Amino acid sequence: MEQLAFPRYDAYKPSGADSQLLSYDLLTYGEALLSLGMRVREAQGDPNIARSAFEHAGDALEAVVSKGDPSDSQKDFISLLSSSAFHMAGLSARAYSMLHASINEGNLSRIEKALALLIVRSLDALEQEIVTWRLDGSANEQALINSIAESAENVDQDDETNPIIAAIDEALEEHFLSGLGTYLTALQTGQVELVSSAISILRNGLESAATLNMVPQWWCFRLASHLIDDLWKSSFHQVLPRNPLGETEPDWLALRDLFIASMYKRSRAEIELWPSQIEAARRTTDSHDDLVVSLPTSAGKTRIAELCILRCLSEGKRVVFITPLRALSAQTEAGLQRTFTPLGKYVSALYGSIGTSSFESDMLKARDIVVATPEKFDFALRNDPSIIDDVGLIVLDEGHMIGFGEREVRYEVQVQRLLKREDADQRRIVCLSAILPDGDQFDDFVDWLRRDKEGGAVTCDWKPTRVRYGQIMWRNNRARLELAVGDESPYVPTFFNARAATKGTRKKLFPNGQQELVLATTWRLLEDGHSVLIYCPERRSVNAYPELIVRLNKQGLLNSALEHDPSEIASALAIGREWFGNNHPILMCLELGVAIHHGALPKAVSERS
Structure with a gap:
């Protein structure tokens, strides 16, 4: 039809x-x-x-x-x-x-x-x-x-x-x-x-x-x-089978029911799977099915990993969750703790400087779930290959970072060593990514990771939101917003105009340059009630923004974006002052309702802000 x-x-x-x-x-x-x-x-x-x-x-x-x-x-x-x-x-x-x-x-x-x-x-x-x-x-x-x-x-x-x-x-x-x-x-x-x-x-x-x-x-x-x-x-209840192997498994039933109950009791209950997750979720209970899950950003890859972890834990085995970035490791650790701590499981993370202490090695052997960067995990594994003897699942997050760059090659070599271990068949591998390649290259990647077993990857284009792609065209001191909505191309001819500073001695109109244009667009979107995330691919680009935001605010060009009671961020500011001292640009930005985040921030600061 x-x-x-x-x-x-x-x-x-x-x-x-x-x-x-x-x-x-x-x-x-x-x-x-x-x-x-x-x-x-x-x-x-x-x-x-x-x-x-x-x-x-x-x-x-x-x-x-x-x-x-x-x-x-x-x-x-x-x-x-x-x-x-x-x-x-x-x-x-x-x-x-x-x-x-x-x-x-x-x-x-x-x-x-x-x-x-x-x-x-x-x-x-x-x-x-x-x-x-x-x-x-x-x-x-x-x-x-x-x-x-x-x-x-x-x-x-x-x-x-x-x-x-x-x-x-x-x-x-x-x-x-x-x-x-x-x-x-x-x-x-x-x-x-x-x-x-x-x-x-x-x-x-x-x-x-x-x-x-x-x-x-x-x-x-x-x-x-x-x-x-x-x-x-x-x-x-419908998607996760009670008896995956066709026979009663008390540990799986108990953990499954506890997981469902804990999801139900969240402040915003999580009771169902999205269309993008259904196919993968049905495959999560097969411990011998190495999964390659390629879903768009925000389409629910982490939930698939959680279900694979749930199955592994029910079999009495441990889990290693590898993330390529330290900031992502901290975020992943917090998410997994929220899910599995109510189930009586322990989650810890290994990331930071190269090398592992005896304490970290012991933790890697003892915790139910360990989150680690590839470098940290590789160093620990070289020192003691037996630390993953009882690990039944390894999750590879951001699988697209297996590639040709120096860091990507190290990630790939590590996976190759895992696949070549004598006990590799006792360990499931699940790879998550939003941007894996298409065509033969993707098929080859799936075959490699699945060790040429029958079955393909899980892919889906579905998202829980509708994505609108837009771009700002700056001409004649005026911003034109051009959108792509399906087959249509609506636009706003004057999204905002250049304007002069109301404080200080600045003579140039705002915005002046790409960074200021990004901030001008951000504040215009805030006026419409949107939340905005500015993504920078490199930390040095992030570091350039705090001082600029503070300066533009003092010039009367950017208003505070903080909508709620400032007391709600008091603890974040207090912790930040302990690390950075008073009047640091990152803290001044936080007082304006702007949170700055990158991998080098202290964990205590990034979690609070």
Whole structure:
């Protein structure tokens, strides 16, 4: 079946009467596409058409919210519809961004807020909403009967405050929260029959809302039944088998269930796998399957590594996680500690100067999971080849750094030595990368790492966000922003203009030079509410920015980007002063809401900032 093409409506911003008319058209268009996507799914039609409909529905509804009337009382409900559409399109990050900032302050009914909490994975808050509603008792069967009986006479049937309508609304709320509560129990216990019960409850509520012509409630019931069905199919319960080898493995079952429970109890619950992760996740439980995982940045490679680690630990073996950069090692160590410390496992890191102490060697032999740079791991392995005798998994992060440069060759030689060890078959290798080459070169790499075993790499182009590529063109003291959105090329003719300093004696207009242009673009994006990361491929490029940012701030050209209470960064500033002293440019930047990071920063400073 041919892919349907839906027009985009996210690049226009009319005003006045035209704006109201376009908002209405976009709302109608978005709701129609959202409904179409759900009908395609219900008819088990082409999932690509359904996803395309959902994505374009989300775009249209998002445009109504961002470019329509900001005082519209329906704005928060439309945000909920847009978020639901993005979620069903597989764009969970965009779904989250539509709701997380306004979920508690927004103009949402109890049903709508409950659905929003499910989308943003605030499951603890959702449980509390359900418990509070239950304890209140106003929606139990007898209370509703009494409420209707007391107000059955002498009421205006068209009055929105009609007590009968209010009682019916409360009954639907009780039905909705009952369905979501049943589903949360399914997520906690893994009982698939509870999912069917939850969907049945929601569909009964859907029929009632349709009969009573209660449109917002009808949308919520319909969306919720689709969302929980989606979530369950991609949940850890469904993807991670209970018996990978076809037989009961008590250690695997215990660790698997504890892992799922710990993911559920995070402040933002992590209960499912993304489309990019499903295929790889199903292969993680085969300890003899050396994996090459090539996924885009932010598409979930680390979660795949975590599942491989989970399987290895369940077999009583240890793990070495190799990262090519010290800064990445620190980040990886923190992430793995967050995941595996609740499971009773110990994570440590080896990085820093060349060489290993006796303490580090002992740690490498004793910890469940060790994170190391290639140089550090290679030195330890040369001194004592037996330190990995009981290691069952080696994860190679940033596998694209196996190449022709001096450092890359060392990485490759180290992997080659691991593959040539006599006990290599007892040790699984998993390679992660976002930018491995295509074609024969990639196939050769996979065959080499998998030691010519049957089976290929895991690749996927899916991302949880939509990436827009843009570039700033600087001409005649004016910045033009050019974007690439699908097949379209929208642009902003004047993204910002050059301006003069308001303080000091500077005479040149700002921006002057590439670094200042980067900062001018950054602050313009901050004005639009974006978070910005400036990436520099070399540390010396990073070091050039702190003093420049501080100087431009003193000249009145860059405002503070700090939005929250300065006391929240007090501990980071205190630790930074211990390392750098007072008034260091890095600390002055932090006071402006700009965190500077590179591999040479002390670990205590980089973690706090």
